[in-house]
Amino acid sequence: MNTKKLAGAGAAIGAVTAVTALLLGTTAAVAQETASDSAFGLSASGLLKIDPISYVESPDGKHVEKQLLGIGDVLGPHEGDIAFGVLTAEAQGGASETAVTELNLLQLLRADLVRTYCNDGDGGLQIVKGSILGHDLPETPVPSQTLDLSPLLKLTLNDQVRHEDGSLTVTGIELTVLPGGDQNPDRVLTSEERKALPQLADLLGTDPTAGANTVGDVVTGVTGKLGIQVDPSKPLQTITIGSATCSASNGNGDAKSDGNNGNGDGNGNGDNNGDNSGANATAGDTGPVATAPKPQVLNASLPVTG
Amino acid sequence: MGVVAVFAVVLGFAAFSGSPEPGRDPASIAAGEVAPAAGELPLSNTYTTVDGAPQDSAAASKTNGLVVHPIRETPVHDAPNGRAIARMESKQIGDTWLPVIAEESGWVQVLLPSKPNGSTGWVRSADVERAQTPYVIAVHLKSMRLELRRDDKVVGQWTVGIGKESAPTPTGRTFLLGAFSDSKQKYSPVILPLGAHSPTHDTFGGGPGTVAIHTWPTSDVYGTATSDGCIRVPPDALDQLSEVPLGTLVMIDED
Numbered sequence: 009m010n011t012k013k014l015a016g017a018g019a020a021i022g023a024v025t026a027v028t029a030l031l032l033g034t035t036a037a038v039a040q041e042t043a044s045d046s047a048f049g050l051s052a053s054g055l056l057k058i059d060p061i062s063y064v065e066s067p068d069g070k071h072v073e074k075q076l077l078g079i080g081d082v083l084g085p086h087e088g089d090i091a092f093g094v095l096t097a098e099a100q101g102g103a104s105e106t107a108v109t110e111l112n113l114l115q116l117l118r119a120d121l122v123r124t125y126c127n128d129g130d131g132g133l134q135i136v137k138g139s140i141l142g143h144d145l146p147e148t149p150v151p152s153q154t155l156d157l158s159p160l161l162k163l164t165l166n167d168q169v170r171h172e173d174g175s176l177t178v179t180g181i182e183l184t185v186l187p188g189g190d191q192n193p194d195r196v197l198t199s200e201e202r203k204a205l206p207q208l209a210d211l212l213g214t215d216p217t218a219g220a221n222t223v224g225d226v227v228t229g230v231t232g233k234l235g236i237q238v239d240p241s242k243p244l245q246t247i248t249i250g251s252a253t254c255s256a257s258n259g260n261g262d263a264k265s266d267g268n269n270g271n272g273d274g275n276g277n278g279d280n281n282g283d284n285s286g287a288n289a290t291a292g293d294t295g296p297v298a299t300a301p302k303p304q305v306l307n308a309s310l311p312v313t314g
Numbered sequence: 315m316g317v318v319a320v321f322a323v324v325l326g327f328a329a330f331s332g333s334p335e336p337g338r339d340p341a342s343i344a345a346g347e348v349a350p351a352a353g354e355l356p357l358s359n360t361y362t363t364v365d366g367a368p369q370d371s372a373a374a375s376k377t378n379g380l381v382v383h384p385i386r387e388t389p390v391h392d393a394p395n396g397r398a399i400a401r402m403e404s405k406q407i408g409d410t411w412l413p414v415i416a417e418e419s420g421w422v423q424v425l426l427p428s429k430p431n432g433s434t435g436w437v438r439s440a441d442v443e444r445a446q447t448p449y450v451i452a453v454h455l456k457s458m459r460l461e462l463r464r465d466d467k468v469v470g471q472w473t474v475g476i477g478k479e480s481a482p483t484p485t486g487r488t489f490l491l492g493a494f495s496d497s498k499q500k501y502s503p504v505i506l507p508l509g510a511h512s513p514t515h516d517t518f519g520g521g522p523g524t525v526a527i528h529t530w531p532t533s534d535v536y537g538t539a540t541s542d543g544c545i546r547v548p549p550d551a552l553d554q555l556s557e558v559p560l561g562t563l564v565m566i567d568e569d
Contacts, residue, residue: 129440151386152404168386170441172355172398176386300381300445300559305504306408308494310360311521312505312528313481313512313543 044175045069047104047124047252049076049095054185054245062097062106069101090114103127104252106180111249116140116161117183122249124180129256131178133166140183161185162243173255180250184243186227193224358390358400358428358435360407360491360507360524366392366399367426367433370415373486374567376450380414381489381561382422382442390435394421400428402437407492407507411445411561415487427491427509429522431484447559451490451527453545454569455483458537460527460547462554470554475535475546481514483525483543485566491524493556502528504556508564512543527555527564 044067048060062074076095093110105125112118119138125131138145141157149165156162167179197220220226356362367390389398404410412424415434422442426433452461455476462470477483488510495504505528512523523543530536530546547555 170386170388170438172389172391174438297380297444297446300411300447300561302557303490303493303560304408305493305495305556307497308407308492309496309498310407310492310494310505310507310524311499311519312507312524312526313477313515313518313521314501314541 045099045101045104045126045254047097047099047106047126048250049097049106049108050092050247050249051251052245052247054243056245060251062095064097064099064104066099066101066104071098071100073098099252099254102255102257104254106250106252108249113183113247113249117163117181117249119145122180124178124250124252126176126178126252126254129170129174129176129254131168131176131252131254133178133180133250135165135181175253175255177251177253179248180252181248183247183249184245185247186244193222193227195223196221197223197226355389355398355401356428358402358426358433360427360509360511361522362400363429364390364400364426364433364435366397367428367430367435368392368423370425370432370434370487372415373432374565375487376563376565377413377415379447379449379563380417380422381411381445381447381559382414382424382437383409383411383445383561384437384441385443386441388437388441390426390437391421392435394418394436396436399435400426402426402435407494409560411490411559413489413561413563425487425489425509429511431488431510431513432486445559445561447562449558449562451555451558451562451564453483453564453566455485455539455566456569458539460545460551462551462558470551472548472551473537474548474551475530475537475541476539477512477525477541477543478539481512481542482539483541483545483566484510484513485568486510488525488564488566490527490555490558490560490562490564492560501531502552504528504552506552506555510564510566515542518542528552 044065046063046065048063050058050062051060052058062076064072064074066072074097077093091110091112092108095106095108097106098104103126105123107121107123108119109121111120111122117138117140119135121134121136122138123134123136125134132151133149135145135147135149138147140155140163141161143155143157145163145165146153151166151168153165154162155165162184164179164182164184167182169177169179171177220229356364358364358367384402384404387401387403390400390402391397392399402410402412406427410427412426414422414424416423417439418436420439421436422439423434423436426435448465450463450466452463453459453474453476454461458474458476460472460474461468488508491507491509493504493506499505505526507524507526510525512518512525515523517523525543525545527545527547529549529552533548535541535546536548
C-alpha cells in the first residue's frame with residue numbers, strides 16, 4: 009500500500025533537523041569561496057530546507073571530526089523514508105572527508121557506503137553497492153556525472169567546483185526531484201520515462217501522473233497534488249549526500265598534475281614557451297594528447313543570427 | 315497521522331523556507347533567464363557578458379590545435395594567479411571545449427564563448443582535459459569562401475553566405491562551441507554555434523546574437539552577404555563541418 013512517502017520524508021527530515029539542532033546547536037553556514045577545510049554528511053534545499061548535518065570545519069588546520077549514529081529511533085513511522093547507519097565528517101588542514109553508511113533515501117537511493125573526499129585541491133567520490141530505482145551506481149564516478157532518470161528525478165555524482173583561491177568542493181550525491189529549468193514542458197515522455205512514473209507516484213503516495221503524455225502534464229500533476237506554486241526553473245527539492253571542501257597547498261589546485269609532469273622539464277617541450285603567440289600545446293604537460301572527439305549533435309534551442 | 319497533517323508539515327517548511335536562492339540554478343543561467351547574485355561571478359557562456367576579460371591579442375594567428383574540456387566547474391581568471399572574472403562549466407551546449415591560445419605553468423589561456431567578441435581568460439590546467447584538433451576553419455568574408463583545413467591541407471572549400479552590411483559577420487579568432495538540432499529552426503538540420511556574437515544584434519530572435527554556421531533551404535544565398543551574421547554553408551559543407559571537433563578554431567578575416 010502506498011504511503012505518503014515524500015510528505016513522510018518531509019516530516020522525517022523535519023525531525024532530523026530538529027534533532028540535529030539539539031545535538032549540534034546552531035549549524036554553521038557553508039563557506040563557498042574560502043579555502044576553509046570543511047565537510048558535511050547531509051543537507052537539503054528547496055521545498056524542504058535542511059542545514060548541513062554533521063558539519064565540521066577546520067579553520068586552523070587542526071583535525072576536527074563529528075559522528076552521528078543512526079537516527080532511525082527518532083523517526084518513528086517514517087523510519088523507512090530516510091535512514092543511515094553512521095554519518096561521519098572530518099576535516100583538517102588541506103583535507104576533508106565525509107562518509108555515510110547504510111544509506112536509504114526515500115526507498116529510492118540506497119548505498120552501503122557513500123564516501124566523499126577532498127585532499128590538497130583534488131578529490132572524488134566512492135560508492136559501495138549503490139543503486140537508484142534499480143540501476144547500479146558506479147563505484148568511482150568521474151567528476152560531474154549526471155543521470156537523468158526521468159523528467160522528475162536527476163542524480164548528479166561527484167560534482168566538483170574549483171573556487172577562486174584554488175580550493176575545491178566535492179559534492180558526493182545530489183538527488184533532485186523535479187529538476188526544472190531545462191525541461192521543455194511540451195516534450196512527449198519517452199517509454200523509459202513512462203516506466204519511471206509509477207515510482208514517482210509511489211513516492212508521492214498518489215498517482216498524479218496517470219495519463220500523463222508530456223513533461224508538462226507530469227509537472228502539473230505533481231505540483232497540483234502538492235497544492236503549491238512551483239517555480240518551473242528551479243528544482244522542487246534537492247537532497248545532498250556528502251560534501252567535502254579542501255584547500256590546495258599551492259593555491260592552484262594542481263598538486264596532482266604537478267606530481268605527474270614535473271612542469272614539462274626534461275621532456276624537451278618545456279622551453280618553447282613564448283616563442284610565438286599561439287599555444288604550445290603539449291609544452292609542460294602530460295605527454296601525448298588525445299585527438300579531440302567528434303561532436304555529438306544534441307537537441308537544443310538556441311536562436312542564432314540566421 | 316492524517317494526510318492533511320503531513321501535508322501541513324510540508325507546506326509549513328515551504329512557507330518558512332523563504333525566497334529561493336537567486337541565481338543558483340545552472341539551467342536557468344544557461345538559458346539566460348537568471349542574472350548572478352551580487353558579488354557572484356558570472357558564468358562564461360554564449361548568453362553572458364564577462365567584464366574584464368583580456369582581449370585576444372593575436373586574432374590572426376592559428377594555434378597548434380590544443381583544445382581543452384573543463385572537467386569540473388572552474389573560475390576564469392584575467393591572468394595566471396590573477397583576478398577571477400567568471401566561472402566556466404564543464405557543459406554548455408554539450409561538453410565545453412575551448413581552444414588554447416597560450417600556456418604558462420599550471421594555467422592555460424582560452425578563448426571564451428561569452429561577450430564581448432575576442433574575450434579570453436585563464437583557467438587552471440589541473441581542471442581541464444586536453445586534446446588535439448587537426449582542423450582549422452577559415453572564413454574569408456570578401457571572397458565569401460569557407461575552407462576546412464586538416465593538418466594545414468585544405469580538405470574542403472565552399473562558397474558561403476555571410477552577414478549583410480548592417481549585420482556583418484564578425485572577424486577574428488573564434489571557435490566551434492557546439493552542435494545541435496533545433497526543432498524550432500527549420501532552415502538547417504544541424505546548427506554549429508560559434509564563440510562569437512553579432513556586433514550589431516545584441517539579441518536576435520530571443521537569443522543572445524550568437525553567430526553560427528548552418529545551411530539554408532535555398533542555394534541562392536551562397537555567395538551573398540544577406541544573413542544577419544551567420545555563415546550559411548551548402549549541405550555537404552555542413553555534413554563535413556559537423557564532424558569537426560568542438561573547440562576547433564574558426565578564423566574569420568576580411569579577405
